[in-house]
Amino acid sequence: MTAIDMNPPIGHIESPGPPRPSRRSLIRLFFGDFAASCLTVLTAALLISMIPAVNWAVFDAVWTTDDPSACREGGACWAYIAAKFRFIIFGVYPPQEQWRPLLVMGLVLAMILASLSPRLWGTRLVYAWVVAVAAMLVLMWGGVFGMTAVSTSNWGGLPVTLLLALLSLGLGFPFAVFLALGRRSVLPVPRLLSVITIELVRGLPLVGLLFVASILLPLLLPAGWSIDKLGRTLAALTVFAAAYLAEVIRGGLQGVPAGQIEAARALGIPSWKAVWHIVLPQALQKVIPPLTNTAIVMVKNTSLVLIVGVFDMLSASRVAATDPAWPSPYVESYVFVAMIYFLICFGISNYARWLESRVQARSYR
């Protein structure tokens, strides 16, 4: 190193750098004015008030025991979760066949991982999903390839939650696109049909729709016709998802400038191709955050199916908690199920944020 190298460039002025936070400014941060002081005191009070809950969940908790009576102390009974884990996850699915729903969940996870990168999005991935979902249903049903048949009334737990969420969103999405396009159509008939469908479904609570699907629909069907209860529930969830997704997608469609369609028309691109290749991709990119929101809401909405007697994860956990051998561990059940829901929804939300930043980074300055 030579002395010349160490000379600062001409015109360079030594910068003092940003001011460092001092101890005084930390005090000012917490007790700078009346509002800050109030917030600090409130936060401290809140933290102190949580001490019993932490004690219950961690320090007084019973983690492992084979003896349910050991759980009568006043701490959380996590041993109960360990004992009922299989039941909460798989419901009343025959225990010796539980490798099948396990495989289904593995398949779901693998397919989701394979679909994460937009680079792989295309018709091939759609076909892969169709095949994978068919395989999942065959695995659950059985009755072929030497697997014993398991009727849908015996399906339960997390696989049912996952299948309902995936299928209602997956089947609802194409419907939603048509409804959204229909609602913006200049042709009166598709527009009217779309408006009626969307407003009718959005005007009903999901619980109402589920009752209609599970109780009214079988009465209305001609004699001899019957659709599986799980299938009817799925239909209600799909229609519900479609109506909400449609409104989100419509918002995206409205955000695509008119100039895009004009350019496509001037280039002679047929209008439906322009919608598919030019308008829809841009519309969907614009609504990633509200689409994520709807997806998360739909995952959690699947828990409502318990009121029509479909045995999803939440139902399974409630049934598990009725075991008289254990001292009513409802809170533990709900905390455990809540954690699973949280993991799923937090995953979706993080993925969506990544997707959005990726889209923004490449398209806009």
Place this chain on the structure above:
Amino acid sequence: MTDHPSCAIEISGLDKWYGNFQVLKNIDLSVAPGERIVVCGPSGSGKSTLIRCINRLEEHQGGSIAVNGISLNDSLKNLDAIRREVGMVFQHFNLFPHLTVRENCALPQILSRGKRRKEAEEMAMHFLTKVRIPEQANKFPGQLSGGQQQRVAIARALCMTPKIMLFDEPTSALDPEMVKEVLDTMVALAEEGMTMIVVTHEMGFARRVADRVVFMETGEIVEADKPTAFFDTPRHARTKNFLASIMH
């Protein structure tokens, strides 16, 4: 088109209304093959609407338009044929922001002409080279400057091998330092004999390139003449006023 009609564009008695407001009043204009027309006029004079009627981005209510002998009527087949003949460049570029520059040029060929991808991409690179930005092919429009985006838009239109090019204020949305690169591209195109109608306020471009300058005001063609005559000895008072106002 193998035969050469005497007129590339024949507009006669064109009327257009927005509601009760008449934007175009009895417009007559014929453009010969290879001719370069510059249309100017104050904002709201109907000049953009006029060229947007030619490829039916706007519908007209009276009069007739024919492009290379194909008349613009309710026949979708004719409209399709006309859009094949006519390329358009917009004020705000209207590139597809979700596609790379190369895709912007290639996809329309695939969607509207049914070309194979390889062929379309070769064509895209050919015209991107021609507008001197082949190195930007893999970028997205949002990553380019305004001038570069407009040159991509020109390349995209040229990829459809149009016989006529319409330019709707192609430099109005650009920063001043980028106007020249776009105008240079347009001059090069003009020198190759492309039939062009250019709506612009760039009077230097008009003087240099135009065969005829058309001045419009309140939906009418006030004056149309060769650039030298138009700029040096305008006949109408309205033209003189307009020229005085834009020359400062």
